[in-house]
Amino acid sequence: MAAPPPPRTEPFVLDVLGRSDYAIIGELIPPDSRVLDLGCGEGDLLAWLAANKGVQARGVEISGPKARKAIASGVSVFQGDLLDALAGYSDGAFNYVILSQTLQETREPLLVLREMLRCGSQGIVAFPNFGHWRVRLAHLFTGRAPRTKLFPYEWYDSPNIHFLTVTDFQMLAAQEGWTIERQIFIAGRRRVPLLPNLLAETAVFLIKRSEGCKG
Amino acid sequence: MIAEAHTVPFDSITLDSGVELAPVQVAWESYGSLDATASNAILILHAFSGDAHAAGVSPETGLPGWWDNMIGPGKAFDTNKYFVICSNVLGGCRGTTGPSSINPATGCPWAMSFPVITIGDMVRLQKKLMDHLGIARLLAVTGGSMGGMQALEWAVAWPDSVVAAIPIATTARHSAQQIAFDEVGRQAIMADPDWCGGNYYGKTPPARGLAVARMIGHITYMSDDSMREKFARRLRGKDQFGFDFEVDFEVESYLRYRGRQFVDRFDANSYLYITKAMDYFDLTASRSSLSAALEGVKVRFLVLSFTSDWLYPSYQAQEIVRALRGHNADVAYCELPSNYGHDAFLVDVAEQADLVRGFLDSTWKGRS
Numbered sequence: 001m002a003a004p005p006p007p008r009t010e011p012f013v014l015d016v017l018g019r020s021d022y023a024i025i026g027e028l029i030p031p032d033s034r035v036l037d038l039g040c041g042e043g044d045l046l047a048w049l050a051a052n053k054g055v056q057a058r059g060v061e062i063s064g065p066k067a068r069k070a071i072a073s074g075v076s077v078f079q080g081d082l083l084d085a086l087a088g089y090s091d092g093a094f095n096y097v098i099l100s101q102t103l104q105e106t107r108e109p110l111l112v113l114r115e116m117l118r119c120g121s122q123g124i125v126a127f128p129n130f131g132h133w134r135v136r137l138a139h140l141f142t143g144r145a146p147r148t149k150l151f152p153y154e155w156y157d158s159p160n161i162h163f164l165t166v167t168d169f170q171m172l173a174a175q176e177g178w179t180i181e182r183q184i185f186i187a188g189r190r191r192v193p194l195l196p197n198l199l200a201e202t203a204v205f206l207i208k209r210s211e212g213c214k215g
Numbered sequence: 216m217i218a219e220a221h222t223v224p225f226d227s228i229t230l231d232s233g234v235e236l237a238p239v240q241v242a243w244e245s246y247g248s249l250d251a252t253a254s255n256a257i258l259i260l261h262a263f264s265g266d267a268h269a270a271g272v273s274p275e276t277g278l279p280g281w282w283d284n285m286i287g288p289g290k291a292f293d294t295n296k297y298f299v300i301c302s303n304v305l306g307g308c309r310g311t312t313g314p315s316s317i318n319p320a321t322g323c324p325w326a327m328s329f330p331v332i333t334i335g336d337m338v339r340l341q342k343k344l345m346d347h348l349g350i351a352r353l354l355a356v357t358g359g360s361m362g363g364m365q366a367l368e369w370a371v372a373w374p375d376s377v378v379a380a381i382p383i384a385t386t387a388r389h390s391a392q393q394i395a396f397d398e399v400g401r402q403a404i405m406a407d408p409d410w411c412g413g414n415y416y417g418k419t420p421p422a423r424g425l426a427v428a429r430m431i432g433h434i435t436y437m438s439d440d441s442m443r444e445k446f447a448r449r450l451r452g453k454d455q456f457g458f459d460f461e462v463d464f465e466v467e468s469y470l471r472y473r474g475r476q477f478v479d480r481f482d483a484n485s486y487l488y489i490t491k492a493m494d495y496f497d498l499t500a501s502r503s504s505l506s507a508a509l510e511g512v513k514v515r516f517l518v519l520s521f522t523s524d525w526l527y528p529s530y531q532a533q534e535i536v537r538a539l540r541g542h543n544a545d546v547a548y549c550e551l552p553s554n555y556g557h558d559a560f561l562v563d564v565a566e567q568a569d570l571v572r573g574f575l576d577s578t579w580k581g582r583s
Binding site for chain 1: 517537542548566570573580
């Protein structure tokens, strides 16, 4: 006898994909949306969204081995540079453009964010919070580039080239005239209700361009 | 897996040049079986010098097909699931009508009175074959090099008859460099006194010219890396130079062997006609741009290129992908790492097979 289908709930996404930010993104995206995932890795999230929410899934991934895994699992992924890929899409081509744990690794983060809000009606941005208290303490007490669970790399081999905090992102959104529709803060598997800039390990923002705002 | 060869005659075909070619026949093979709703058919499109024998063992020659590493039970084009078809192209010399076929009006081979054909004409004849086989919609069309051009042409000319296309190591239009190599090959053939204006049938064929053309072709199919790996500067059957113009190097021996071998299985006039068709190929012709050509095409795409392929460089594949992306088409693209140059799609297939298998699988599940 076939097992009953798993319930489509947040813990399920979390168990399958093992990432809290994916769980929240899975929850934010309504069924049958057009979704572009920037820096989609091996396409786990897109495959899950396609299978469970019937979304039209597209991905961009610069790493050849990861892009190949994604394509081999049936996800439509373009192997290449984010900005190069974004430039090819028409305005409003997607309902949602996802940038999950990728922003801090991009060479031109502001350009990427502007482009994602051009191609997508809404953007979902998830990033590790450099303002977390452990990062602050590591920096304060060791006097070195902070290494924590969230930022485990040595300064010379880190893929992260832009470090930002929850507050930094909120300020940028205000400056660029983006509306923050939702902001969700997590530490481990728990939501962080208070003092996100200090307590959140990961921040997930749902943003869109305000009506009549620039570029 | 034994490959069974078939031939189908048709009354005529109207060519892009406006000429009515009559009659015309197509040689084809198939592997696997067509399902009850004729929805599991995949059309394999061969490259310049290929033929309908794509997979399995030919009962006549005992040789495996040219893409036997990709097609068969449990392989990327899984014949346990899919009905896989391959036909020889129009203008070819392996069973489909071409310049070496008899012109019924004269009782002699067409030779250079054969009309100039295009990639579009090849595809039109394949469409006739699909209609004949009762296949209204192909699950996928795929091929490398010139096969990729046909796959693109299929998607643009018959978008409703194709669910997915997998163009590999190919281009939407031949570049000056590609045309240049083809022209050198053609000139080598036409400079051979045995070519006789194309009327060599029943006489000595232009074997030297055709062999030189093939030698040039083979150089363009390899890469600096693959040639260094395969031949380096190794001498052939000797320890020192011969100080003459016999074969010294392994690479010379290889090219001469390939050239000679080609003469036995390929018609020089077909070489002229098919390379001309490739050179004429331009998806953007008669449309304002590549983007315009691909507008409204609802075909799902997997586009592949190879890092060391300098004959069909990745930028040409990316140009196709960019145009598709502008229409938010369903397109996957990957540049596969390989040292084998343009030949990679034929010989370095492990990763290509994984991608094709996954792509077909999701196409099969999502077909409507």
